[in-house]
Amino acid sequence: MINTKLKQASIYLMISLLLGASLVSNHTNAAMVGTDSYLAAAQTEYDREALLTLIQTDDIKQQLERYGVSAADAEQRVNAMTHSELLAFNDALQSGPAGEGLLGTLLVVFVVFVITDMLCATDLFSFVNCINK
Template sequence: MFKRAFSRRLAALLAASHLLLVQVPLAQAAMIDTPEVLHAQQQQVDRQQLLAMLDDQGVQDKLVTLGVEREQVEQRIQGLTNAELAQFNQQLSEAPAGGIIGVIVLFLVIFIITDMLCATDIFSFVKCIN
């Protein structure tokens, strides 16, 4: 009698463990194209280059003049979409040597527009249009 009860419990335990183990999802691996990897790496490099430009004294002076904190600009750079990042880098590569300040001014215009659209609240002097 003891063997039969033990066998039933063991069979139930094995059946339950089998059901649990069969339901484990399998990991899938896929090949990643080289252009995808290069594109992702390039975006990271572009983002780092924009952040490095904030170390320039002329850019820092312009930010102080406009009343924008460096941390806000850094957060915005980190929050850029891939398309926006590509657009900024294209404009930067086409700009003359003093174009860094132009890019910063472009950032500020974007900040003001997003403040007007109530997406952000960076500048106290910009009122939401809604």
């Protein structure tokens, strides 16, 4: 008698556990990944790597140090840039004249750093106040 009640209780326990597990489980939806979204993500990573490579050159490092920005801080900011910020930076970089790129590049990098300071993404310059506080 006790053995039958124990079997019956364990059956009810197993049923309730299986039912509970099926109700709690997460459902996932698969969707197609569009080519344009994949290419945009790949282009963003390519642009980021190109900019990081540019920052590693000796000329750019020296100019950044003149402005008081370390190469590590510059890399951190580039890694924090959004897709639209990278596009704007690359457009400014590509539209500049071929021989005058260094000063213009540094100016664009400086402006991007000031903007990221204003948006509270970083805190590099003490003279820039955060607007999101």
